[in-house]
Amino acid sequence: xxxxxxxxxxxxxxxxxxxxxxxxxxxxxxxxxxxxxxxxxxxxxxxxxxxxxxxxxxxxxxxxxxxxxxxxxxxxxxxxxxxxxxxxxxxxxxxxxxxxxxxxxxxxxxxxxxxxxxxxxxxxxxxxxxxxxxxxxxxxxxxxxxxxxxxxxxxxxxxxxxxxxxxxxxxxxxxxxxxxxxxxxxxxxxxxxxxxxxxxxxxxxxxxxxxxxxxxxxxxxxxxxxxxxxxxxxxxxxxxxxxxxxxxxxxxxxxxxxxxxxxxxxxxxxxxxxxxxxxxxxxxxxxxxxxxxxxxxxxxxxxxxxxxxxxxxxxxxxxxxxxxxxxxxxxxxxxxxxxxxxxxxxxxxxxxxxxxxxxxxxxxxxxxxxxxxxxxxxxxxxxxxxxxxxxxxxxxxxxxxxxxxxxxxxxxxxxxxxxxxxxxxxxxxxxxxxxxxxxxxxxxxxxxxxxxxxxxxxxxxxxxxxxxxxxxxxxxxxxxxxxxxxxxxxxxxxxxxxxxxxxxxxxxxxxxxxxxxxxxxxxxxxxxxxxxxxxxxx
Numbered sequence: 359x360x361x362x363x364x365x366x367x368x369x370x371x372x373x374x375x376x377x378x379x380x381x382x383x384x385x386x387x388x389x390x391x392x393x394x395x396x397x398x399x400x401x402x403x404x405x406x407x408x409x410x411x412x413x414x415x416x417x418x419x420x421x422x423x424x425x426x427x428x429x430x431x432x433x434x435x436x437x438x439x440x441x442x443x444x445x446x447x448x449x450x451x452x453x454x455x456x457x458x459x460x461x462x463x464x465x466x467x468x469x470x471x472x473x474x475x476x477x478x479x480x481x482x483x484x485x486x487x488x489x490x491x492x493x494x495x496x497x498x499x500x501x502x503x504x505x506x507x508x509x510x511x512x513x514x515x516x517x518x519x520x521x522x523x524x525x526x527x528x529x530x531x532x533x534x535x536x537x538x539x540x541x542x543x544x545x546x547x548x549x550x551x552x553x554x555x556x557x558x559x560x561x562x563x564x565x566x567x568x569x570x571x572x573x574x575x576x577x578x579x580x581x582x583x584x585x586x587x588x589x590x591x592x593x594x595x596x597x598x599x600x601x602x603x604x605x606x607x608x609x610x611x612x613x614x615x616x617x618x619x620x621x622x623x624x625x626x627x628x629x630x631x632x633x634x635x636x637x638x639x640x641x642x643x644x645x646x647x648x649x650x651x652x653x654x655x656x657x658x659x660x661x662x663x664x665x666x667x668x669x670x671x672x673x674x675x676x677x678x679x680x681x682x683x684x685x686x687x688x689x690x691x692x693x694x695x696x697x698x699x700x701x702x703x704x705x706x707x708x709x710x711x712x713x714x715x716x717x718x719x720x721x722x723x724x725x726x727x728x729x730x731x732x733x734x735x736x737x738x739x740x741x742x743x744x745x746x747x748x749x750x751x752x753x754x755x756x757x758x759x760x761x762x763x764x765x766x767x768x769x770x771x772x773x774x775x776x777x778x779x780x781x782x783x784x785x786x787x788x789x790x791x792x793x794x795x796x797x798x799x800x801x802x803x804x805x806x807x808x809x810x811x812x813x814x815x816x817x818x819x820x821x822x823x824x825x826x827x828x829x830x831x832x833x834x835x836x837x838x839x840x841x842x843x844x845x846x847x848x849x850x851x852x853x854x855x856x857x858x859x860x861x862x863x864x865x866x867x868x869x870x871x872x873x874x875x876x877x878x879x880x881x882x883x884x885x886x887x888x889x890x891x892x893x894x895x896x
Contacts, residue, residue: 424467424476425633427624428540431550432564433485436580439609439816440550441466441482444617446703448815450482463540470640477637481540484533489564492531496567506570510538538571546574546627548620553579553587553606557595565599574627577604578620583611603627612814614645649811650886652698656803657853657885659694661878663687664796664850664857665864668789679789684724686866687791691723691799695806702810719806723798732801734794734847794847796854801843804893844892853885 429437442450445466468478495518500509513519519535541547549568555561568575577596579589589606596604605620621638625631666686668679699705721728845851857863863878865871 423630423633425478425546425628426481426544427478428481428483428537428544428547429550430483430537430541430547430568431485432489432552432555432561433487435485435550435552435555436609436816437485437550438464438482439814440548440578440580440607441480442816443607443609443612443814444468444480446815448703448705463536468637470636471644472640477633477640481544483537483540486537486564486567487533488531488560489534489567490560491529492534493563493567495529495531505572507542507572510542510567510570514538538567541568541571541573544573546576546624547571548576548578548624551577551579551592553582553589553592554584556588557591562595562599565596565601569599574624575601576624576627577601579604579606580609582606582608609814609816612812614811618642648701649807649890652701652807652810653886653889654882655694655697655701656800656807657889658875658878658882659690659803660796660800660854661857661881661885662864662866662874663690663791663799664854665860665862665874665878666791666866667861667864668867669786670789672787674787676787676789683789683791683866687795687799688723690866691803694803695719698803698806698810702813703815704810704813719802723795723802729794729798732798732843734798734801734843790858793850796850797843797845797847800845800889804844804889808893844889851885851888853881853888856881 429441431437438450442448445468447466450464450466462484464482466480466482467476468480469476492513496509496513499516500512504512513531514535518529518531520532547568549565551561565575577592579587579592581587582589593604596602603623603626605616605623607616607620618638618641621634621641625634625638628634666683668683670676670679857878860877861867863874863881865874868874
């Protein structure tokens, strides 16, 4: 994620033309538009237009140009939040639960992640604070026979549209002026609606003023996952104002299909929609690629743990080794979780709460109660029988903590494993991670991936992680009703079974991270494919 907020003073045209090489799947750039340009009556510039004043007539977007899209709406409706989620950028702008957080127009851009071509320039505008007062002024001070753009330009030329510092009057519409300047310089706009809000007169006035800019405006409902959403009432009001195309896009409870629907609806309102069509195709491709990469990360982690083995002497105390193995697995799981967070551009920092702050992801994977909450039965009975048959105390080996021990590996069967017979003769015992723990680790990783794919980048609360279609992660009272494991504990995928006999595949065993990863790479691809199919069946 690359922010250009420190480059505010640079010419905006150069900022759009000269971009760094795109990084990652979503090579998005974000930086604040020069506040001086906004306050002086100059519209933010794109690479396709020279420096002009807001009085210049704007031409219809031509094929091959980046779409200039203004994001407007009442104060505190979540305009910046929507942009954060669209940009996959938890750092863009400032999000607070208070009015007038955004004071200047900020620009961000969506690029083709392969070519670096700018497809959409997004403009985050300040909130409209007093549209009703502005409407009164417009009716009193502008001629109704003039068209909307002329009336708005007359307002922008007035004293009340200037900075409040230069005014002695109580009338200050400088924030509204910033919105209107950007609106007149844009190709189209999305009007962000807080779906929890009732339909009030001030919102009707906002829409009336926006319509005077003579560009397509599409309402976008934010916070649609709330129980007190008033979408039906809003749609009735919008229809009476000839706004029949709207869409839902929750910046917290994210749905990729909602994003695609947003771009598709916008495309239907344009004469030239090539850029949006290219954007939809690229982001769909990138979203699928992210999912594939995430499953590879999970599969590689599971194989690394499955192949983890430690040898001890027949008379050695196993508990110190078991504790070391448990700690190694905990650290490995934490690293896997952070890799998933980084892949989807979530970060463990103070900007926004991360999924790892949920209690479920803080619980010890070797806690018997966690196994129970996922409805996973341990194989301690079978393991104990096998171990006792070898004269080993199963309780001392900690099988109830999620670790099994065997000669050659319990899952493959003892007597059929010639290596285990040799180990028995030589007095060597091998300790592995048992199938129940592997199943738990897989289930928890898949839960995290599912949650990340439905979490907007504007979410500020860790509890906002879980979307409505997902089982309650880590709910200790859930039992078998909510917990869905990808496979039965006694039916590990063949890739994990094979890993049990390949200690060289595990960096936890050998300490050779790169070499071990190369050895298990083919199996990781195979297991990732199965993980994807398991999730598709749920």
